[in-house]
Amino acid sequence: MLRFTLVQFDAIGADMSFMDSKFSKWGEVETAVLSQSLAKRFARVMLAAVLAASFLPVAAFADTGGDSELKGIKGKTDPIFWYEITSYQNLTKRSSYDWSWEKDGETGAITVTETDDPSRVTVTGTEIGSVILKVSGGDLGDETIRIKIRKRTVGLSSSYGHKIYDGTPLTVTGINEDGEGWISADRDRVTYTMTGSQTNAGESDNTFDVEFPSGSEEYFKEHYAITISYSTLNVAQRPVTLTSASGSKEYDGKPLTNHKVTVGEAARGTGWVDGQGATYSFAGSQKIVGSSENAFECIPNEGTNLDNYQINKTYGTLTVTDRSEKYQITLTPNSKSVTYDGTEKSVSGFETLEFQINGQTFYVSGVEASATGTDAGEYPVTKSGQAVVIDSDGNDVTDQFIVNIDDAKLTIVGVDSDKPASNLPHTGDSAALYAMGICGVAIAAGAGALFTFRKRNNYK
Structure with missing residues (x-):
């Protein structure tokens, strides 16, 4: 210019x-x-x-x-x-x-x-x-x-420095002189002290101090037009490659995890610096059929600053496949046995809809079972609906199960017919029998005969 x-x-x-x-x-x-x-x-x-x-x-x-x-x-x-x-x-x-x-x-x-x-x-x-x-x-x-x-022009500048982070300070010595420079009588009187240093990843000025002999500052100020410029000290992040492991299994109701990380093979300027490193916290988990990344986070060891590293993560894959042999669950409907009393009787529900398999809890829903009856006899429990199996996290895992339902029944037992009519239940047909029994006694008193009446199967 x-x-x-x-x-x-x-x-x-x-x-x-x-x-x-x-x-x-x-x-x-x-x-x-x-x-x-x-x-x-x-x-x-x-x-x-x-x-x-x-x-x-x-x-x-x-x-x-x-x-x-x-x-x-x-x-x-x-x-x-x-x-x-x-x-x-x-x-x-x-x-x-x-x-x-x-x-x-x-x-x-x-x-x-x-x-x-x-x-x-x-x-x-x-x-x-x-x-x-x-x-x-x-x-x-x-x-x-x-x-x-x-005045003579004197341009002073420090040198540029660059390296990949290695845990030690980056320093670059030596001052570049430009312009018309010092006169020979003054050159040896001027000293430079480097003060620039950069250890962690980042940039800073490569600073230095210019020192004149005691009492000569004014002389140099009056005779020289001095300009100072600082170059940069640049420390780049150190590359580290981390890869989490993969894994697969058939569905068993338990989460699939793999807490293993491989650090890439160290080469010049890569990998953890000696004495530094990290442990790993895993978020990767696959419980139901399907695939997901084996994600993880780095937790730095004492003395390790992750900002000094360019961490390149590769996540493995966690895969859960369908079971080749499905789990069997058997539901048992509630049964009931009651004595006939002329009123409608009923039974419904199941003994349990909660099951434990491999230490994991599962719940069955979507099915019903019930039976009703009034007269003495056996009434089979009727089953309806489509079974759905849910795990403890609310995931639908029905495809991994076969749900069976046992038979059950409602039993109404007839009343003993040798009991006097006055002891029979006074409802329904037994109430009619009781009334006719009274009439029968009255007729027997006049005709010398006792008549009894009962409904079929309700009395023994």
Whole structure:
């Protein structure tokens, strides 16, 4: 990137400040200023142009008053502190050249040295400041150029570092120097102390401290434009592959589980770091016919941070198949035996609808059984409905069972007929018998005979 700077003839750029910020390098095009001959000075014109993509001097000339030839002093207007010997040449054709210089404000040591070419001199500066270089002689007026000796640019940056988490700190030493750099007398006086470190997975700045000799901080601040940038320390998560086991069985009413996890074969940069690891909590379980994942969660061991790992899980499959031989359940309806008393009798339900198989509890629903009767005799229990078997979790597992229902009956026992009518039940046909018995006694008293009446099967 190029930066263009336009400077008025007598302007002096401001000092660069001491910075602690991200460093960016600019290609900077230098500008030079020409002061036209005093005898022919009518106007001032500044021209700044880019001659190259790096630090190359550009000559700026003043019009000599209409002449086709542009003449003046050529050279950098901002030599670098302490380092450069900058050459200046007067392009005006003089019969003689008298060079001189004077301070422009407070300026340190400046040296002007003539060369074998009378039109050319070199200027060496040892302090930040500004001077005015002048050339005179011959029949031409004086010409001047303002020279600013500026701060040296020093770019300091740390190096980038990357690794896969291994439980140890990531540090990268060494500082990169850019820009114009320290002068040789100062380079060995500056020390760097690395402070950047990254252990856990993540990123941080690779920081460092710049230390100057005690009491010299102001000197470095005044003479150097220092920029600091930090590269990154990156620790990537360590890959770990975990695979839970599979399993299968016929349905037996119990949950199918498999609490085994295989850790992938360790390779460079993979697997648990030595001394670290995890236990596993399983959620995978298959109780009824079908399949499901053998899911699990990792519980880190002491000293293990799971955030440092990229955990790749593969779940096995838990499969329960239909039974080849179904379980048998037999329901027993309730039976009942009662003595005839002329009223309707009934029986219903089952002895139990709850069963235990392999330590598991099952419930049968959807069926009914009942019988009713009034007269003495046996009445078979009638069964109806379709049996449904439910496990303790409410799952319908009917397909794994065969449900049988035993026979049952309601028995009504007849009354003993040798009992006197007065002892027979006075309801239904026995009530009629009792009434007729009384009549029979009355008739027997007049005719000398006793008649009894009874309904078939209800009396013995």
